[in-house]
Amino acid sequence: xxxxxxxxxxxxxxxxxxxxxxxxxxxxxxxxxxxxxxxxxxxxxxxxxxxxxxxxxxxxxxxxxxxxxxxxxxxxxxxxxxxxxxxxxxxxxxxxxxxxxxxxxxxxxxxxxxxxxxxxxxxxxxxxxxxxxxxxxxxxxxxxxxxxxxxxxxxxxxxxxxxxxxxxxxxxxxxxxxxxxxxxxxxxxxxxxxxxxxxxxxxxxxxxxxxxxxxxxxxxxxxxxxxxxxxxxxxxxxxxxxxxxxxxxxxxx
Amino acid sequence: xxxxxxxxxxxxxxxxxxxxxxxxxxxxxxxxxxxxxxxxxxxxxxxxxxxxxxxxxxxxxxxxxxxxxxxxxxxxxxxxxxxxxxxxxxxxxxxxxxxxxxxxxxxxxxxxxxxxxxxxxxxxxxxxxxxxxxxxxxxxxxxxxxxxxxxxxxxxxxxxxxxxxxxxxxxxxxxxxxxxxxxxxxxxxxxxxxxxxxxxxxxxxxxxxxxxxxxxxxxxxxxxxxxxxxxxxxxxxxxxxxxxxxxxxxxxxxxxxxxxxxxxxxxxxxxxxxxxxxxxxxxxxxxxxxxxxxxxxxxxxxxxxxxxxxxxxxxxxxxxxxxxxxxxxxxx
Ligand SMILES: Nc1ncnc2c1ncn2[C@@H]1O[C@H](COP(=O)(O)OP(=O)(O)O)[C@@H](O)[C@H]1O
Ligand SMILES: [Mg+2]
Numbered sequence: 174x175x176x177x178x179x180x181x182x183x184x185x186x187x188x189x190x191x192x193x194x195x196x197x198x199x200x201x202x203x204x205x206x207x208x209x210x211x212x213x214x215x216x217x218x219x220x221x222x223x224x225x226x227x228x229x230x231x232x233x234x235x236x237x238x239x240x241x242x243x244x245x246x247x248x249x250x251x252x253x254x255x256x257x258x259x260x261x262x263x264x265x266x267x268x269x270x271x272x273x274x275x276x277x278x279x280x281x282x283x284x285x286x287x288x289x290x291x292x293x294x295x296x297x298x299x300x301x302x303x304x305x306x307x308x309x310x311x312x313x314x315x316x317x318x319x320x321x322x323x324x325x326x327x328x329x330x331x332x333x334x335x336x337x338x339x340x341x342x343x344x345x346x347x348x349x350x351x352x353x354x355x356x357x358x359x360x361x362x363x364x365x366x367x368x369x370x371x372x373x374x375x376x377x378x379x380x381x382x383x384x385x386x387x388x389x390x391x392x393x394x395x396x397x398x399x400x401x402x403x404x405x406x407x408x409x410x411x412x413x414x415x416x417x418x419x420x421x422x423x424x425x426x
Numbered sequence: 427x428x429x430x431x432x433x434x435x436x437x438x439x440x441x442x443x444x445x446x447x448x449x450x451x452x453x454x455x456x457x458x459x460x461x462x463x464x465x466x467x468x469x470x471x472x473x474x475x476x477x478x479x480x481x482x483x484x485x486x487x488x489x490x491x492x493x494x495x496x497x498x499x500x501x502x503x504x505x506x507x508x509x510x511x512x513x514x515x516x517x518x519x520x521x522x523x524x525x526x527x528x529x530x531x532x533x534x535x536x537x538x539x540x541x542x543x544x545x546x547x548x549x550x551x552x553x554x555x556x557x558x559x560x561x562x563x564x565x566x567x568x569x570x571x572x573x574x575x576x577x578x579x580x581x582x583x584x585x586x587x588x589x590x591x592x593x594x595x596x597x598x599x600x601x602x603x604x605x606x607x608x609x610x611x612x613x614x615x616x617x618x619x620x621x622x623x624x625x626x627x628x629x630x631x632x633x634x635x636x637x638x639x640x641x642x643x644x645x646x647x648x649x650x651x652x653x654x655x656x657x658x659x660x661x662x663x664x665x666x667x668x669x670x671x672x673x674x675x676x677x678x679x680x681x682x683x684x685x686x687x688x689x690x691x692x693x694x695x696x697x698x699x700x701x702x703x704x705x706x707x708x709x710x711x712x713x714x715x716x717x718x719x720x721x722x723x724x725x726x727x728x729x730x731x732x733x734x735x736x737x738x739x740x741x742x743x744x745x746x747x748x749x750x751x752x753x754x755x756x757x758x
Contacts, residue, residue: 225629251631263629265622276619279612280631288608292615338630 256340480621485547491668524646565664684736
């Protein structure tokens, strides 16, 4: 197994007395999808926030390619190649779909901070934005105002913006929630395609999707890792069966 | 829709028409419109912060006053100073003040940002009000207007009302076109992105603080340009130009005109100064004229309630049919 591109050691986040993420150690590898599942409130989104720099950890390390990035700001971490999508759609509602993606793309071309040339005049930035929209299935919506998109389409835009920053590590927080079956299927295909040259952490509730893409599976409960391993190992774990998967419907396929 | 073409040539036509104004009108109106144009620069500079970067500053008079005092204090007492160095120096002081205070105020948000920007402006107010530095509460006279000479030739004679008017008009137009250019660039788009969703901009990798600081400094410099020109026009400075009334007034201009549109800031400055002239006209309103601020306050409140996009929004709703964004089927 190659060196992990991103790993955490004893990662912990406390909100007052609540320990939302407790002593979590996991790693992400290029070419693999690491799925994190767990009931609502388990600490999955908080874990994502700790990796992306949206929140500083209370304790523990986040190591990106050998460098401890815990406590760096989210913009620094983003520029180091870690991209994320949000569970709660977090886009620029008054802007067009294209402008949403263009801004994301622009962040990868710092010389575009030039003050006097038109923002749309950079072919490289535009191309990256269009490619991200196409990949997320929104190419035909480029000129629409983001606020007028359906909820599912806004979820797609959320992913497109993440892609437009060309990250090597992708942190996807429930990307399929709110998408129709058609778009979900498309997103699963996209995740599979991205796996080859990305390290992906996926938080997801839809078990069909989980087992379709997962190389590794981590189950979180109450901020702690209950079980972690290959999907087969996790499925076979008595602790997981008792605490979470339980139901028959989880054991298909 | 010829909206693009309209917004391209309309400002030039407006500038052209304004250039004719001193040829037709009396000195009173020329001076009044000069004042309006200066206020338009001031309002545009604040709109860069409030309307485009999402930073509601309640201390913008600091730059207006600082540049005015800089001119008054830098020049020789009874002779004319040269505009060539006093103007850049005054703006430079404003930029330094913006960068230094920006390092602190930009760590706060919302109501705290309002309070801290106000606090810095008040600090300047008391420095000039309570010390002998700038003549205390009486202020200082600027006995001779700055010169704008090229070698021996007088390029612009600022003592002449119409020449000064054209100079101010040129600065107003330059500020407008400069800001418009900047706001259409990647830098400007980044500022608006920060205004709309700062959190996401950060997550996308933008060093938000640096962009805000740059915007803050540019707004400070342009606010200083307005203050410098105002000091030249009135020939004296006193602490009033640094007061929170002044900061509130320019904020009202921006709200009146419509935040986030440059022409709105210009319209707001016009509407405000002209309304002030009308409402404080004793011949028309008698004793009520003394309380013009009350009437103005009510007007601003009505605008905030019924015209959230200000006069610019009103203009837009006349110009174009409302665009119905048809919601297509979600499964389309
Ligand atoms: N910013 C916050 N402040 C306080 N408590 C929080 C915050 N964010 C999350 N929590 C709490 O942390 C726990 C984990 O939440 P979260 O990470 O969103 O779980 P999940 O994504 O697995 O549903 C919950 O109890 C939640 O209420
Ligand atoms: Mg969550």
